[in-house]
Structure formats: C-alpha cells, structure tokens
Amino acid sequence: MTRRTTPGSRLPRAAAPYARIKQHLKNELSRGRWPPGEAMPSDAELVAQFRVSRMTVTRALNELRAEGLIERVQGVGTFAAHLARVASQLRIRDLHEEILARGHRHRARVHLARAEAASEGVARSLGLTVGAQVFHTLIVHFEDDVALQCEDRHVNPASAPDYLGCDFTRITPTQYLLQVAPLWEARYSIEAALPSAREARLLGIGRGDPCLVVQRRTVGNGRPITTARLVHPGARYLLQGEFKP
Amino acid sequence: MTRRTTPGSRLPRAAAPYARIKQHLKNELSRGRWPPGEAMPSDAELVAQFRVSRMTVTRALNELRAEGLIERVQGVGTFAAHLARVASQLRIRDLHEEILARGHRHRARVHLARAEAASEGVARSLGLTVGAQVFHTLIVHFEDDVALQCEDRHVNPASAPDYLGCDFTRITPTQYLLQVAPLWEARYSIEAALPSAREARLLGIGRGDPCLVVQRRTVGNGRPITTARLVHPGARYLLQGEFKP
DNA sequence: CAGTGGTCTAGACCACATA
C-alpha cells in the first residue's frame, strides 16, 4: 500500500521497483556471482530482500528469462543461464527500409513475373505437388542505380492469389506479402557463394565476385507462403546486427 | 476470486487466461484486422471482454509488445505494429556448440597467441591508445578435421588479463571470455569476401573461394572486450536462423 | 477533464519437485 514515489519534488523519478530488481540481478550476474547453472535467490527471498510484493519479483524474473539470462523451473528454482549456449540475435532489416533510412532512392526492375509449374524443389518447400501452379518473380533492387540485391522468389498462390497483379516497382514483394499475410515465421540460411551467370549479369558483377546469399522460407498460419533466394554482391552489401543480453 | 480450473477431473488443463487473450489477439492480427498503426482495444475493453483482471490483460499485451507485434503508448493507446519495420531476428549459434550438437568433434589449432602493440585500427575498436599492449590470437577451428573457421582475435588486456594463459585447444576464446566477463553486447557485421592468402592457406581453400566473414565487436560493462574476424569457407559453412513473431 | 497505459499490493490457489 505504501507509495515510495517522491512527493511534490522535481527530483528524477525513482526507477520502478521491478526495474531495480532486474538491474540488481543483472549486475550480480555480470560480476560472475552464480556461475552458469547455479541456483539464484528464490522468489520468496527476493520478496523479503526488496520489501516488495511477489508479482513485482515475478515480473523482474520473467523479463530476465525472456532475455535468456536466467532459467526458471517450476518446483525447483531459478538458475543462472548457460550463456555460452545462448544464441546471439542478429537483427536483419528489410532492404527497402534500409535504403530509405540511408536517405537514398529504392528502385526495382522486374525481369520476370509469371505463373509456372512447380519444379520438384519448389513444390517441396512450398508444400505443393510437382507441376502445380506457382508464382515466380525475379526482381533486381537498386539503391540509387547501384544493384544491391537479386531477388528470385516463388509464391504459393493459395496464400496470395493476386500476387502477380502487383506493380513491384511500387511495392516490394515483402511489403505486399506482409499485407496479405501479416504474421509469419521464417527460416533463414546465409552463406557465401558465387553468383550464377544470370545473377552476375543482372547485378553487373563478375562471376568470380563473392556474394552473400540469403535463402528464406516463410510460413504463415501453418501454410507455406513463399521462398526466396536473395543474392547480394559481397562488396556492396553488409548484414549488420547486434546482440544485447 | 473465482477459479475456473477443472476440479478433480482429468481433462486437459484449460489454457491460462493471459495466454488465451494473447492468442486471440495474435489470431486477429494475423487475419489482418487492425492494419499496421491502427488502434486496438484498450486495456479496459479487454478486461470487460474477457472478464479478467487488468493485470492479466497487461501481461498478455506486454508479451505481445516484447515480441514486436504491438505498440503501446501511455496516455494514447495500443496499436498494431508496423510489421514491415520489424527487423527479423537471426539466431547465431556458437560454433563450438554447433559442432557438438551435430555429434562431431571440435579441434582447434593455435597459430598465434601473443601480446602485441596495438595498431591504429585495433586501438580504435578496443578503446586503447596506439601502441598499447593487446593480446592477439589466430586460431583455426576444425569439425572432424575439416577447417570451418579462421578466428583472428584481439583482446583488451584490461578485460581479460590472463587471456594468453589459456589452452585454446581445450577451451574456445569465446567460452573463456564469457567466464571472465559474463555479460556483454556485441555488434556484428556479415559479408561475403575472398580470403586473404594466409586465410586461404590455413583453411585449405583456394583464393577464389568465397567466404562468409563475420566481424564482431564485444563490449562488457561499458568496456571493450574483444574484436574478432571470423572467416568461414562459404561452401562449408551456413548460418541458419529463424524468425517467429 | 476523461481516458489511456505503467506499476504496485497482499493476498490466493495451483502444479510440480524433492524428500
């Protein structure tokens, strides 16, 4: 019931109790107290230590867990996470957004946009039968007239029946598909490879120039939506990201 | 006060109310109700609709926000997120863990481990003065005798004074540094490039073979810890990850 | 001002693990 906030004073507002608990545990963890896997204070102990209700402790601990710093097991306790096993998170920005963020102009050139019969590989990754209809686009994306990405994409017609009706010089396939199917899961793989002859030609690079190749498969509501092969000239494109525990 | 859980029966336990609210909103979002930026139901409306207390609604909404699906603004309301602007999250696993997970053996060959005077570039990224002492290791990592990564690393002595005392055939630099400084932030960049002559030799590949090059800079407690250049043969290495909203 | 989200409390019942 007690309220600890400063009264009429103009002091900087005190940090929220849940945030203080969280920061305290973060500090102790960063100092190496509680090696990975070791038991940390229980909810009850933190309630007593910080003179706070249990919901407040729970919130701090749940957020730490969401950040991967601790593990909680019902009936057992709270433990420091095995950080080496914590995967880093790399943030990948949409190419269109990235170009705009740099204050440049994004242009797209559509080299192909048609319905085709699904090959075996495409059918498998989109959950279709071989020979079924599939939409296929091949688009090169430019940043101020510099080719940055060659996007070879196949789309499941069941997920986006009007896909081919879009003007892809005005809206990117990614943007359109996000409208049609707002939520999805994606699986990525990223590798370095040499471009195919056609990709080299479309990107205006040599066949020996290394490229960053991103393969992405997207599933929404349990239904495969699209697969894409995104080829970027290595000398022009950089994936960037950060990891914050 | 009312408890809705099934009594003595052995029915599958009902989903937690906060989880039901969360799932309901997720479903509606995925169906395209509330286009990006549009106002969603307020806390009070959800309280009335689901007959739960406000804490329960708050939890569901806070988790959706943490997942990047909604935005909440104090004094204004709750809104559907602009998904196109939501960056994808790519999970990067530690190489050592990845090799073990595949059931293979990890071997490391140390080609260099010594203290050096910091060059200008190294000094800048580690926050040192040019010519100051810096630790430098060059290690090649193998998965069952196949070279997978060439790790060229510089370490700030202030963050890990005993770094050079490690046996890097038994513990990876990453593992050791995680022990010494358990929490950190990292900035990545990933690009495709050709290996240097030395890297090609150490990895046993040709100079024309494209490589995935990861640059990583790590900072802990506000102090730079280490920078690393990780070179992977493109034909042997694949970064994989997934994104789940 | 009314309406919104941000946070907290002092309980409570539950499922689960261990002994």
Next chain:
DNA sequence: ATGTGGTCTAGACCACTGT
C-alpha cells in the same frame, strides 16, 4: 510436507495525452 515457480484477483495510485 515443504518449498518452488505459475498464475490470478480487485483493487489502487501514478504519468501521460488529448479535448
């Protein structure tokens, strides 16, 4: 039986935004 975390309630006060 005890102790752990998981979840929920019915309030409450606060800060902020817009009218």
